[in-house]
Amino acid sequence: MNPRRPTPPGPQPGPFDQARAPPLSSYLSLYWDFKLLNRVHRVIFLLVFSLMYKFISQNEYLVLHPRPVYLIVSRSSNGRLNVMAASWVTPVSDEPFLVAISVWKGSLTYQYIKETREFTVNIPSERHVNVVFKAGSMSGRDIDKLTILGLKTTPSRAINTPGLEDMLGFLECKVTKEVDLNESTLFIAEVQAIHVREDLYTKYGWDLSKTRILLHHSGRGFTTTSRLILAER
Numbered sequence: 001m002n003p004r005r006p007t008p009p010g011p012q013p014g015p016f017d018q019a020r021a022p023p024l025s026s027y028l029s030l031y032w033d034f035k036l037l038n039r040v041h042r043v044i045f046l047l048v049f050s051l052m053y054k055f056i057s058q059n060e061y062l063v064l065h066p067r068p069v070y071l072i073v074s075r076s077s078n079g080r081l082n083v084m085a086a087s088w089v090t091p092v093s094d095e096p097f098l099v100a101i102s103v104w105k106g107s108l109t110y111q112y113i114k115e116t117r118e119f120t121v122n123i124p125s126e127r128h129v130n131v132v133f134k135a136g137s138m139s140g141r142d143i144d145k146l147t148i149l150g151l152k153t154t155p156s157r158a159i160n161t162p163g164l165e166d167m168l169g170f171l172e173c174k175v176t177k178e179v180d181l182n183e184s185t186l187f188i189a190e191v192q193a194i195h196v197r198e199d200l201y202t203k204y205g206w207d208l209s210k211t212r213i214l215l216h217h218s219g220r221g222f223t224t225t226s227r228l229i230l231a232e233r
């Protein structure tokens with residue numbers, strides 16, 4: 001009780017009355033107010049939240065794009081070569097350096113990688129946008145893509161599948177593991193050798209003031225890296 005507040009008329013409180021807890025009904029009303037407030041807050045939160053976001057299908061993988069896109073060269077057991085575009089390619093370990101690539105089982109690339117268990121990951125720049133799109137929208141089952149796209153090969157050091165001339169660089173990869181993903185297979189491969197354009201690669205990676213890495217956005221849409229942004233120390 002507030003000692004400065006005037007005592008209400010009526011019987012004066014005795015020593016026991018002062019110590020007594022407030023009646024149960026006042027607790028209940030406090031609880032009720034709190035619940036109401038909570039509910040109002042919740043409605044406001046949901047309202048603001050629904051204005052900021054919308055739900056989309058859980059299969060909408062484009063939320064993780066743009067992604068760097070590469071040209072994968074593969075070789076059949078009888079030495080035929082093929083090239084396809086792939087953006088679901090990622091480093092997964094640095095010692096040993098492993099890359100993972102998800103390949104659709106219906107592609108010729110899948111068949112060739114299964115046969116020889118090797119491939120090269122070629123790094124295009126923005127100049128190669130048309131070649132990349134075509135390599136990703138036609139199958140080597142129907143045409144000789146390397147010839148049609150005017151792509152020339154350059155020998156690898158550690159594997160029999162070559163890289164492509166005129167790219168920023170390429171990685172020689174040997175498959176060490178496969179993960180079956182129903183429609184696709186995730187090939188995990190150990191990098192055997194890396195080739196880079198000397199004038200474009202520094203000890204910090206690609207010189208973004210001199211070249212632009214190609215990224216796939218969606219469909220025919222691509223984008224590139226722009227400037228380097230340095231975070232604070």
Ligand SMILES: Cc1cc2nc3c(=O)[nH]c(=O)nc-3n(C[C@H](O)[C@H](O)[C@H](O)COP(=O)(O)O)c2cc1C
Nearest residue numbers: 084085086087088103104107108109136138139140
């Ligand atoms: C930008 C782009 C990225 C692609 N990324 C992948 C990929 O990561 N994995 C995949 O299996 N297919 C990918 N594709 C589709 C294949 O490139 C496409 O199925 C190709 O025609 C397969 O060729 P192939 O049958 O000659 O091997 C991509 C296509 C484009 C245009």
